[in-house]
Amino acid sequence: MILILKNRATDDQIDHVLQRVEALGLQHHLSRGTYRTIVGIIGDEELLREEPLKAIPGVAKVVPVLPPYKLASRDAHPDPSVVDVSGVKIGGGNLGMIAGPCSVEDPDRMHRIAEHVRASGANLFRGGAFKPRTSPYAFQGMGIDGLKLLREVGDQHGMPVVTEVTDPRLVEVVSEYADMLQVGARNMQNFALLTEVGKSKRPVLLKRGMAATINDLLMCAEYILSQGNMNVVLCERGIKSFDPATRNLFDVAAVPVVHGLSHLPIIVDPSHATGRPDLIPSCAMAGLAAGADGVHIEVHDCPEEAKSDGPQALLPDQYRELFSQMKSLAELLNKTISPVSETSA
Known part of the structure; x- marks a missing residue:
């Protein structure tokens, strides 16, 4: 999962986001760009399903890496079903x-x-x-x-x-x-x-x-x-x-x-x-x-x-x-x- 932070997110807000990710037992990767700061979350996305990540101050958008339809996706079942x-x-x-x-x-x-x-x-x-x-x-x-x-x-x-x-x-x-x-x-x-x-x-x-x-x-x-x-x-x-x-x-x-x-x-x-x-x-x-x-x-x-x-x-x-x-x-x-x-x- 990727968290895209707001343009004017403060250092305190960024630190708070990282702390929330760590509290869930997940790893993070912080990338600071010219216009955007992005936090990549590494670990089991299922742990994040119930977390209101977008409500954390400084977060602009939450982008799942895996589709929400786990059982219907090709990730779970690569071969076509009959x-x-x-x-x-x-x-x-x-x-x-x-x-x-x-x-x-x-x-x-x-x-x-x-x-x-x-x-x-x-x-x-x-x-x-x-x-x-x-x-x-x-x-x-x-x-x-x-x-x-x-x-x-x-x-x-x-x-x-x-x-x-x-x-x-x-x-x-x-x-x-x-x-x-x-x-x-x-x-x-x-x-x-x-x-x-x-x-x-x-x-x-x-x-x-x-x-x-x-x-x-x-x-x-x-x-x-x-x-x-x-x-x-x-x-x-x-x-x-x-x-x-x-x-x-x-x-x-x-x-x-x-x-x-x-x-x-x-x-x-x-x-x-x-x-x-x-x-x-x-x-x-x-x-x-x-x-x-x-x-x-x-x-x-x-x-x-x-x-x-x-x-x-x-x-x-x-x-x-x-x-x-x-x-x-x-x-x-x-x-x-x-x-x-x-x-x-």
Whole structure:
């Protein structure tokens, strides 16, 4: 850790800072420059976590050398993590290809969509049983009945299922039916929810908040990891922007940035990022080219009848064509689209 002192810090203040560091059993290195005086602290930074160093007279700024997300950082885990979702691997060269409608709907439609995306090559099926919506009057999901239907569809078509959990009180029941728990963008900083999914044994798909920095995202992942659940997959789904041309700003650079900072896998969601089916293929390919560990795409066989987010869904034939392109790119990048485990069928 480095302490940057104020320009006019007195000798007494500097001495006091050094004494506080020594009192913690740490070593220090004092460097006096023309405009700044810097104190380098040598030792275990964990001893300093609870110390209000910035409150010491004369201290202008405290700069940690190590990231605050200890468990999520590459310092703690240099090799990329591989998350196993009921046999489907994500990370370390394995791609998780998630597809399905935004919301769980009627059984016939769910089975038709699952059949299409499974035949195209998707290895994880998604659908929301609980839907946090901007408007309280919008469709909020089918709830428990939706979970049961999603499980039935996943089992019949041999696909692990991903669904969102919106409330800490729902974690246990959602875990009974889902192979992977999704924490949506609106709940990324719901720390009570993060703690509960961290206590669960299910893999977690953590979406980046609409106004969250990459550091925010990794700190939220740390909440889950700190509870003993190391099976976390991050998702770049677009962030707020001033430009109305797309639903959100697709921050494709977040993928290599996260890989440089963390061992956790990260996938991209061009459906929510763009909100435009015509842009989904190019953004999906861009995400894979940037190093994403998978792609999350909404698919619906009749978008105009969708309960939610129909305008951003691909038709099954469009998804099949895109998947063929993504598969070719994956081969070029020496990535493997993780096959669905035979035990899932």
